[in-house]
Amino acid sequence: MxxxxxxxxxxxxxxxxxxxxxxxxxxxxxxxxxxxxxxxxxxxxxxxxxxxxxxxxxxxxxxxxxxxxxxxxxxxxxxxxxxxxxxxxxxxxxxxxxxxxxxxxxxxxxxxxxxxxxxxxxxxxxxxxxxxxxxxxxxxxxxxxxxGCNAATGQFALRPLIAAGLVDLDDIIIDLKTGVSGAGRSPKENLLHAELSEGTHAYGVGGVHRHLGEFDQEFSALAGRKVEVQFTPHLLPANRGILATVYVKGDPAAIHAELTSAYEAEPFVQVLPFGTHPSTRHVRGGNFVHLGVVGDRRPDRAIVIAALDNLTxxxxxxxxxxxxxxxxxxxxxxxxxxxxxx
Amino acid sequence: MxxxxxxxxxxxxxxxxxxxxxxxxxxxxxxxxxxxxxxxxxxxxxxxxxxxxxxxxxxxxxxxxxxxxxxxxxxxxxxxxxxxxxxxxxxxxxxxxxxxxxxxxxxxxxxxxxxxxxxxxxxxxxxxxxxxxxxxxxxxxxxxxxxGCNAATGQFALRPLIAAGLVDLDDIIIDLKTGVSGAGRSPKENLLHAELSEGTHAYGVGGVHRHLGEFDQEFSALAGRKVEVQFTPHLLPANRGILATVYVKGDPAAIHAELTSAYEAEPFVQVLPFGTHPSTRHVRGGNFVHLGVVGDRRPDRAIVIAALDNLTxxxxxxxxxxxxxxxxxxxxxxxxxxxxxx
Amino acid sequence: MxxxxxxxxxxxxxxxxxxxxxxxxxxxxxxxxxxxxxxxxxxxxxxxxxxxxxxxxxxxxxxxxxxxxxxxxxxxxxxxxxxxxxxxxxxxxxxxxxxxxxxxxxxxxxxxxxxxxxxxxxxxxxxxxxxxxxxxxxxxxxxxxxxGCNAATGQFALRPLIAAGLVDLDDIIIDLKTGVSGAGRSPKENLLHAELSEGTHAYGVGGVHRHLGEFDQEFSALAGRKVEVQFTPHLLPANRGILATVYVKGDPAAIHAELTSAYEAEPFVQVLPFGTHPSTRHVRGGNFVHLGVVGDRRPDRAIVIAALDNLTxxxxxxxxxxxxxxxxxxxxxxxxxxxxxx
Amino acid sequence: MxxxxxxxxxxxxxxxxxxxxxxxxxxxxxxxxxxxxxxxxxxxxxxxxxxxxxxxxxxxxxxxxxxxxxxxxxxxxxxxxxxxxxxxxxxxxxxxxxxxxxxxxxxxxxxxxxxxxxxxxxxxxxxxxxxxxxxxxxxxxxxxxxxGCNAATGQFALRPLIAAGLVDLDDIIIDLKTGVSGAGRSPKENLLHAELSEGTHAYGVGGVHRHLGEFDQEFSALAGRKVEVQFTPHLLPANRGILATVYVKGDPAAIHAELTSAYEAEPFVQVLPFGTHPSTRHVRGGNFVHLGVVGDRRPDRAIVIAALDNLTxxxxxxxxxxxxxxxxxxxxxxxxxxxxxx
CATH class of the missing domain: 3.40.50.720 (NAD(P)-binding Rossmann-like Domain)
Known part of the structure; x- marks a missing residue:
């Protein structure tokens, strides 16, 4: 039945x-x-x-x-x-x-x-x-x-790192690019094809996007102290897909190792080889998260990139x-x- | 096994x-x-x-x-x-x-x-x-x-009509719009994003596209005489999807009835209500064909529109x-x- | 002043x-x-x-x-x-x-x-x-x-041919593809980016689009008799640009010669060499019309293709x-x- | 002459x-x-x-x-x-x-x-x-x-701020989104429409993009000391346009005032009202730079966003x-x- x-x-x-x-x-x-x-x-x-x-x-x-x-x-x-x-x-x-x-x-x-x-x-x-x-x-x-779709993307990149104490909690920046379907199907001028295709812009800049409520709640609970990330979403001329480019201070190799180990048994989370990173195009319509870690030329800084389909x-x-x-x-x-x- | x-x-x-x-x-x-x-x-x-x-x-x-x-x-x-x-x-x-x-x-x-x-x-x-x-x-x-993907789209629209003798065999025009993935993954200047997005153009105009070989073979066999359609494909700034707008001379109601009956038991072919017609967006990634028939203001002329995903x-x-x-x-x-x- | x-x-x-x-x-x-x-x-x-x-x-x-x-x-x-x-x-x-x-x-x-x-x-x-x-x-x-933008595109292709008596007046088909900016800036569900990008569909099919009023008025006046074309517009996932693919019965070489001569002195109308045809991408933001003529494999049939920017x-x-x-x-x-x- | x-x-x-x-x-x-x-x-x-x-x-x-x-x-x-x-x-x-x-x-x-x-x-x-x-x-x-187009975008946002000593030189992040025309017209698999449309990905991640050579040279000269920014470009499914989202530590109001004053007489640089920010769609085909400054919820942090057309x-x-x-x-x-x- x-x-x-x-x-x-x-x-x-x-x-x-x-x-x-x-x-x-x-x-x-x-x-x-x-x-x-x-x-x-x-x-x-x-x-x-x-x-x-x-x-x-x-x-x-x-x-x-x-x-x-x-x-x-x-x-x-x-x-x-x-x-x-x-x-x-x-x-x-x-x-x-x-x-x-x-x-x-x-x-x-x-x-x-x-x-x-x-x-x-x-x-x-x-x-x-x-x-x-x-x-x-x-x-x-x-x-x-x-x-929330943005909140999920950022958390896949950051939760294991915050839990493991691997990143500076005061300097986390999530620069996020999201497809337009996340804005829904209500008719609004700013969601028209002619307004959105062929370009990009940020929105909810400066700490006002509501998904910050989720980041604050979850990251603070994990860290056992108040954590306030910076978060800037951008609208992408694509229907589906979120890419979160996350800037952290911490050891890139340790960060990659932690993510690899944290998600080892997860059927839907794919950690890419160190130094490589994902595209939203490769998760479209699937229930998967792709995660990549790259070390910056400056020591103890890493870029963690997460991609998923906002609707899936x-x-x-x-x-x-x-x-x-x-x-x-x-x-x-x-x-x-x-x-x-x- | x-x-x-x-x-x-x-x-x-x-x-x-x-x-x-x-x-x-x-x-x-x-x-x-x-x-x-x-x-x-x-x-x-x-x-x-x-x-x-x-x-x-x-x-x-x-x-x-x-x-x-x-x-x-x-x-x-x-x-x-x-x-x-x-x-x-x-x-x-x-x-x-x-x-x-x-x-x-x-x-x-x-x-x-x-x-x-x-x-x-x-x-x-x-x-x-x-x-x-x-x-x-x-x-x-x-x-x-x-x-072939174009040949399939045109045939779904036309085969039952030719077989049933419902359309003038000498005046069939297939104006087709196809996504770019049908052109393959080989690097060519004319397939670059900057060359193809935000616009459209025809190609293989005038009876030279190779899929005409299939149309000729199949339609002539069905009709029991030589049938040569006109066929103009256009490149659409989308990755997937083919829309064939087919102009025929014949009775629109009879044409719709014939397609409805021909595909009644087909799991993958959907004939839409008379007067409505499909979009390529609604077949993306699926194995379905959507077919619509609309009568023209001029008597005994119909527009048959077929949509499918070229890759599926x-x-x-x-x-x-x-x-x-x-x-x-x-x-x-x-x-x-x-x-x-x- | x-x-x-x-x-x-x-x-x-x-x-x-x-x-x-x-x-x-x-x-x-x-x-x-x-x-x-x-x-x-x-x-x-x-x-x-x-x-x-x-x-x-x-x-x-x-x-x-x-x-x-x-x-x-x-x-x-x-x-x-x-x-x-x-x-x-x-x-x-x-x-x-x-x-x-x-x-x-x-x-x-x-x-x-x-x-x-x-x-x-x-x-x-x-x-x-x-x-x-x-x-x-x-x-x-x-x-x-x-x-009207669609009416203009079709007329650039057809007026000299009708005036010169070069095409069969009872068998003219205009299959047109238009960018979405022509539909205006009013917020409507069917104009959202998520509804329009990555695909195409026809609209106003079967002789009901209002620009037919202009075609009827102008072509009938030119011909000195009633002329009713078939006209099917499609929405293109692009903001600007109209491509009209016009199917006519007539001598392709004569048609090309007539268009070439009719527009010879026109600063904004470009007739392409016989056998070639235009793309909407090459008129974006300009006040130009590009026209091409190709002969079909079937004798006495031609495809005339016109491109212009609907907003310009x-x-x-x-x-x-x-x-x-x-x-x-x-x-x-x-x-x-x-x-x-x- | x-x-x-x-x-x-x-x-x-x-x-x-x-x-x-x-x-x-x-x-x-x-x-x-x-x-x-x-x-x-x-x-x-x-x-x-x-x-x-x-x-x-x-x-x-x-x-x-x-x-x-x-x-x-x-x-x-x-x-x-x-x-x-x-x-x-x-x-x-x-x-x-x-x-x-x-x-x-x-x-x-x-x-x-x-x-x-x-x-x-x-x-x-x-x-x-x-x-x-x-x-x-x-x-x-x-x-x-x-x-370079990316280097120009970042410099419009940062030069006056570095020259005026308004931002922490050790914590500058440029997260940049660029249209695909910047990659040129050479046929490459990764520049095909089917590979690039409908999504985004980063490239040159971690301090390896060549435009960093320009940032290093110019910013270090302005500051009178070595300055090494973090810089992550992303490919946008659009042909033209660059948006640089720049994260700095400094007083947002002072930053906005400095940019306003620095560019007051510049015919091509537009500084938007404080708290607003630009879109790449509004500079397409023009020789203008649009700049916006928003303060973050966290004190002494600002987001500076610059938009220009990479080809113009x-x-x-x-x-x-x-x-x-x-x-x-x-x-x-x-x-x-x-x-x-x-």
Missing amino acids: PHKIAILGASGYTGAELVRLLATHPTMEIVALSADRKAGQDMGSVFPHLRHLDLPALVKIDEIDFSAVDLVFCALPHATTQSVINSLPRDLKVVDLSADFRLRDPAAYQKWYGQPHVATELQAEAVYGLTEFYRDEIRAARLVACT KGSSGQALQNANLMLGEEETTGLMLAPVFP | PHKIAILGASGYTGAELVRLLATHPTMEIVALSADRKAGQDMGSVFPHLRHLDLPALVKIDEIDFSAVDLVFCALPHATTQSVINSLPRDLKVVDLSADFRLRDPAAYQKWYGQPHVATELQAEAVYGLTEFYRDEIRAARLVACT KGSSGQALQNANLMLGEEETTGLMLAPVFP | PHKIAILGASGYTGAELVRLLATHPTMEIVALSADRKAGQDMGSVFPHLRHLDLPALVKIDEIDFSAVDLVFCALPHATTQSVINSLPRDLKVVDLSADFRLRDPAAYQKWYGQPHVATELQAEAVYGLTEFYRDEIRAARLVACT KGSSGQALQNANLMLGEEETTGLMLAPVFP | PHKIAILGASGYTGAELVRLLATHPTMEIVALSADRKAGQDMGSVFPHLRHLDLPALVKIDEIDFSAVDLVFCALPHATTQSVINSLPRDLKVVDLSADFRLRDPAAYQKWYGQPHVATELQAEAVYGLTEFYRDEIRAARLVACT KGSSGQALQNANLMLGEEETTGLMLAPVFP
Whole structure:
């Protein structure tokens, strides 16, 4: 008997990516898809690349019978998410792709998202969904809050190094380049093709991007002291892919050795040979992270570069990885699809 | 026991696409990969998107022990292909992705490819590999010649219509737009990013593109008379995808009905509702063909639009579909991957 | 004393393109810029590529003192345009970039634009702005209605051929590929980068695109009988550029000779050597049209291919060319900028 | 009488960009164009976007009569350049776009370019061509060595800050994103559209990129001590444009004030309001630099972001700016073309 799956917010890019991945998953079955403004439409008309699939039509959330659902993927905007999840049955497993339950501290939520959290009880219950580092907690969790795509990329590069005390905690810079699908499907002037193709610009510069809330929470917990990285995201004229170029002070060889050893048994994390580094093009559509380490000409400085697909490992693939654990499946089930290149 | 598979020419895009598809195929195992100039390298260094796979290193063709191989995919340049396949054991199953065995008539080969065929005996034996139309012959074949990607796209739009006598055979125009990966991975000035992005141009204009050899052969056979279409391919600033806009004279409703009925049971061919039409973006990385029919304002004229991914349904996916049949597997095995969008 | 110029609708792409061209025009000075929703902003914040220029701030139309203006470029949406131009002083020269005054017949306007025209008197006065063919009328005109970008591209390929009786009037097909900037700067889901990059699709298929109104009007007038072409536009993943691939029945050599002779003295129209054809990449940002003719393998069939930049020769460059004539300047003044490649 | 100009290496992208700019320059006339492999061809067939111009055909260098030339632009590969310039008449003005004369120290040249310099006498004579900082020397120079495109971008952001002692010299990081045209027009697998579009990767990581030679020379001279920055370039899926994201330790407000004041009178350098920052899309095809400064959440850290077009301000526009000075023209002549957006 397959697990019965519902996806809330199926008309966005992460919702569609979940459907794509579930399409070949052997033990999960999609029984409900919601989309507020597009309720009543077929998934195949909203996302024609999925038209060959036999899928339930899009409905409003309150039309879903959650008693017949084993697990919900919630791919709604932040803020909206809190009240929706708050209204779901309390024994329903939930994998949330929004930002609403990533920050454990209500004050941090208020600081980064500009409004008080309305479901602080659930916030306390939620497990941070970066699978490779919270595997046991996720397996036992009812509510998992998937990591933000940028936050995930930076953490894959840095967590083992901070945990091992290998880098100067006061001088970490994450210069990140991200594809545009991470900005979602809402029509905005600044997301038009004519505005974004053929160039790049930074955004959220100077310590104001919300994913810093996750970096601060996670890195400070790992280090046992306050850690505040610098973080500058840039918009790339590509749909998918994040490349994080991370500047650290520390011994490059030790850094490479630590990453190699930390990820040795990880099916989705590939550490490249020392001195080489990845491209976003080689993770497109796959659930993999590629990591590279290069030493700088200046001693005790290293550049760590991480690449992943924001829609797959950065959100929907990560979410499915978590769902596999929560439902007692092999973590890799349905996720070993090779990236699509070129 | 999985089928033992060799891929000749694995360092090109169609070779890589075969590896991508075979990566999650349950009953095929890659036992040998050849690449002439890159022999000795790892597949993961030639194509880093495949680095998570446990693959044999690239070797030269004559280093392969074909007695331990059940089926060979041959993804070599035309002309080279003839002599390579000619030298393989005669009981080895071969799926050829080149142009060398697509034309049954040696004179036609000479006309379109500018040199005599050197393996005319094999040419006579080869079965044309457009699966949906040569299924039984392919199942029984030893040597299958996969259809060219442009030729496949046009044929999906036109074969049922020509067979049913629904269109004027003297006035068929195929205006085609193709992604650049079809031009291969050889370094050429006219394939540079700076030369191809942000614009389009036609090529092979006026009846000189080699895929016309396939159109002529197949359409004339279907019609029982000589059929010569007009065909203009254009290069699209995208890596994957072919859109064929086909102009025909005939009744649009009858044309839509015929395509709907012809492809009703086909797992990979999707006929869209009358009046709607496809985008290449919705077939990227999938083995699907999307077909649309729109009637023109002028009576008895229709526009049939076909979209597929040149590397998947247009070559490597098609090749695997054929291999499944030749090896007694379900035709769809390993090929139901949903397209990747955006 | 420079001519005093106002641009209405300066926050759209054609408005910005006018400012770009006027920036180096020796005898025109921008004295007013309007933008309804963005009134009060600087042009440099709405279009940072123009921030080095000393420009008037954006205002609402009714804030402009038209008595101090010699010529107005009107780059507003259709329908809005009629009432705006209707309210301007009747002695003010106007170059309109919208569709509102292109069709001379009110019934045709109603048919293609779905509503009655509200300024039929002005409609009668307006001169069709395809400069190369209406030069004398434009020189004497007060109100010029610039040609639509797609309509212009098709006409450059076809007008001399229809006028000379060289092609079969019942079998003309224009398969057109256009960059996305032609769709404007309004935020719409289907214009997002993630929806448009890396692929193509047709739109307005089957004889419903509004530029057919222009083709019908102009070609029928030239032929002295009703001419209805087939026309299928496709959206190209590029910002600028239109390529029209035109299929005609007629003698290729005669067609090439006619185009060569028709455009011999034209500074902006380049006819390529017989058998060669253009790319949109080579007209980007320039006011040029490149035309090529290739004969098909089938006798008496030719493919005529035209390329231009939709924002330059297709709208704002064409508009400036007309304004030059209306103000007594050399037609080419400020317009000989070479295209930008790559 | 216009100045007589020759361009050596006119079949590359910087050569073509020079021709584009000179096309509307009022006092310079192109009298000779060289291209080794393409000698004998028309410029219009090598670069069809220039086909409307009346240009001399491409010849080999030794076919040029330099006695009839006032100034030579040399756009040849490094190493080749030395011997070519060495063989030119010693009274001929030369603007070199290669790397060969940028480094004043022969040992530095050998270190970064891997071979001894063969024209050290000329090397000593050459003036570094970053116009805004070497204006007087350039005006008097016979041989000017234009700055590398990446090196120029970083220097616009940093020179005034280093000169004013406003930033920590030991902790400067330049994370740079560059369009692909900077890599030239030579056919290489890694420059193909299919390899570069839709993603990004770093290259020359860790202190090995040759433009570091320029940074080291210039910044150390300004500071009066050895300065070694960290520098990581990334390839952007766009043809033109460089964005340098520069991380410095210093007071953001003071940094912004210094840049504002340093560039106040510069016609080509635009300093944006504090807290805002540029996009490469807004400098495409123009000779402008856009600079922004944002303060980080961490005290005494700033992010300085610089954008320019690598082919224009980064090479050919800069070269023309220098040529204007060397020939006694206004520095801005022919260079005030507005950027092309979108």
